[in-house]
Amino acid sequence: MSGHSKWANIKNRKGAQDKKRSEVFTKAAKNIMTAIRMGGGNTNEESNGYLREAVEKARQADMPKENIERLLRRFEERKGKVQAAMFEGFGPLGVPMMIEVETDNKNRTLSEIRLIFRNYNSSLAEEGAVRFLFDRVGEVEFLRQAGDEEIQLALIDKGAIDFEGEVVVTEPDKMMVVVETINKMGGKVVRSEIVMRSKQPVMVENKDDWDKVVEMIEELEDNDDVINVFAGFDYHE
Numbered sequence: 001m002s003g004h005s006k007w008a009n010i011k012n013r014k015g016a017q018d019k020k021r022s023e024v025f026t027k028a029a030k031n032i033m034t035a036i037r038m039g040g041g042n043t044n045e046e047s048n049g050y051l052r053e054a055v056e057k058a059r060q061a062d063m064p065k066e067n068i069e070r071l072l073r074r075f076e077e078r079k080g081k082v083q084a085a086m087f088e089g090f091g092p093l094g095v096p097m098m099i100e101v102e103t104d105n106k107n108r109t110l111s112e113i114r115l116i117f118r119n120y121n122s123s124l125a126e127e128g129a130v131r132f133l134f135d136r137v138g139e140v141e142f143l144r145q146a147g148d149e150e151i152q153l154a155l156i157d158k159g160a161i162d163f164e165g166e167v168v169v170t171e172p173d174k175m176m177v178v179v180e181t182i183n184k185m186g187g188k189v190v191r192s193e194i195v196m197r198s199k200q201p202v203m204v205e206n207k208d209d210w211d212k213v214v215e216m217i218e219e220l221e222d223n224d225d226v227i228n229v230f231a232g233f234d235y236h237e
Contacts, residue, residue: 025067028058030227031193032071033102038194041079043072049176053192078104087113088130091122092212095202095233096130103225112223120216133232134196137161138175140168141191142182151185166190169197198232210235 031054039048045055058068085106087099103109110124117124143166152163158181159174170178172194179192204210213233220229 024061025058025063028054028061028063029067029071032058032068033075034100034193034227036072036075037084037102041075043075049180053176053179053189057191085109086131087124088127089117089122089124090130091117091216091231092120093202093204093209093233095204095213095231096133096198097217097220097232098130098134098196098228098230099220099226100228100230101223101225102227109223109225113220113226116216116219116223120212122216133200134198134230136172137195137197138170138172138178139191139193139195140170140175140178140182140189141166142168143188143190151182151187154181154185195228196230198230201232201234204233204235 032051035048035050035054036043038050042048042051045052055068081104082102083104083106084100084102087101087110089097089099091097099113101109101113114124152160155168155170155178158177159171160168160178161171162169168178168182175192175194179189182189204213210233213231217229217231220226
């Protein structure tokens with residue numbers, strides 16, 4: 001019996017590791033596709049700074065070179081058929097959500113997302129009903145260190161509009177300039193992406209409600225056509 005338990009533990013642990021690795025690759029792949037779109041459909045790393053940054057992050061996550069090349073080929077093959085869309089809705093507790101997708105069949109994707117909302121007693125909203133609750137900004141996370149005041153002053157001149165711990169909030173079109181400035185000044189960028197930031201997050205009062213919202217977001221993110229899910233909520237401790 002102990003042997004069986006030991007094998008089950010090893011299998012479960014390996015399954016968890018494989019799942020985590022898969023999630024990292026899925027996130028990296030979506031970041032690459034988003035970077036291509038942000039660069040106007042340009043799949044050349046040399047001339048698309050967004051893509052160069054996303055590919056570098058994928059490499060740091062140990063994504064195989066062939067996986068990255070396959071993503072770039074896939075985009076080129078689907079280029080004329082894929083359209084971007086943003087769906088809006090309210091999740092559990094009235095949490096506002098923005099779901100960014102890229103799909104070759106908008107009706108199919110909409111139906112799949114609507115079903116997820118229905119399963120969580122939530123509902124999609126008309127265009128514009130949720131968008132005004134968010135600001136579109138760039139976020140650049142970098143490792144803080146001694147002497148960061150100099151970097152911070154330089155970033156203000158390059159388009160930084162706020163600083164929150166290790167995260168620099170930027171104007172969307174200035175994000176890559178901020179990334180390049182941090183790199184040139186010896187800083188280490190951990191993450192950079194364009195996001196929709198909630199202006200007034202819904203405060204969640206207990207862990208069960210928090211888990212329910214997070215579970216819904218994860219289910220939405222598992223959809224192949226979903227690029228990003230932005231949700232306006234925070235935990236009230």
